[in-house]
Amino acid sequence: MRVFGTFNMNNSYFETIPTLNPLFENADYIDIKSIDSSNNLRHFIVGFIYYCPSWIQFLYKVRAVFVRLLGMRQESVDLTPSAPEDISFIPGDLCLAFTVTHGKDNQFIAMQHEDKHLSARLLVAIEPLESGINRFHVGTIVHHKHWTGPVYFTVIKPFHHLVVRQMMKAGITK
Numbered sequence: 551m552r553v554f555g556t557f558n559m560n561n562s563y564f565e566t567i568p569t570l571n572p573l574f575e576n577a578d579y580i581d582i583k584s585i586d587s588s589n590n591l592r593h594f595i596v597g598f599i600y601y602c603p604s605w606i607q608f609l610y611k612v613r614a615v616f617v618r619l620l621g622m623r624q625e626s627v628d629l630t631p632s633a634p635e636d637i638s639f640i641p642g643d644l645c646l647a648f649t650v651t652h653g654k655d656n657q658f659i660a661m662q663h664e665d666k667h668l669s670a671r672l673l674v675a676i677e678p679l680e681s682g683i684n685r686f687h688v689g690t691i692v693h694h695k696h697w698t699g700p701v702y703f704t705v706i707k708p709f710h711h712l713v714v715r716q717m718m719k720a721g722i723t724k
Contacts, residue, residue: 562582562687563675563685564582564673567675570652570660573652573660578692578693579690581714582687582689583688583715584686584687586683586685586722587686588682589686590676591659591676592635592656593721594674594721594722595645595659596637598674598720599646601721616702617702620667620702622665638653639653639654639659645661648663649663651671657675657676659675661673666696667699667702668693668696668699670690671691671692672689673688673690675687675689686722690714
């Protein structure tokens with residue numbers, strides 16, 4: 551298993567998907583991480599997006615207090631896992647707290663969550679390798695919309711890296 555990350559768009563697999571390139575424009579933050587697995591895209595997404603052990607639930611409780619201090623609120627999300635076949639790649643459909651904006655089955659999905667303080671996009675793409683293994687690329691794109699955006703994201707950024715890496719590891723388990 552290999553997990554690695556980069557903080558710019560140069561030499562990213564996402565560059566090979568022209569539909570997604572505009573999503574990176576004027577971003578305040580870009581994070582791209584990759585991991586290898588024999589899973590298909592739907593199984594990866596289900597394991598990735600619905601990963602929520604007790605330590606992450608605890609972080610969400612701490613986050614709820616923090617966002618209230620910034621004048622925001624935290625919405626509750628139904629974490630009941632979907633079956634892989636229930637993942638939709640159709641723009642406008644929901645995937646957890648995200649709205650699908652772009653997608654192509656067994657290739658990529660782009661999702662967005664709008665909040666008062668920032669707009670967050672989550673991208674997941676599959677790159678089949680010659681070895682028969684798949685490389686999954688996960689991108690996080692953040693656009694700040696309010697002065698609270700950079701404050702909020704600066705505080706959660708270290709947790710973002712930890713949580714996304716663990717979510718990716720959960721995405722590759724069978």
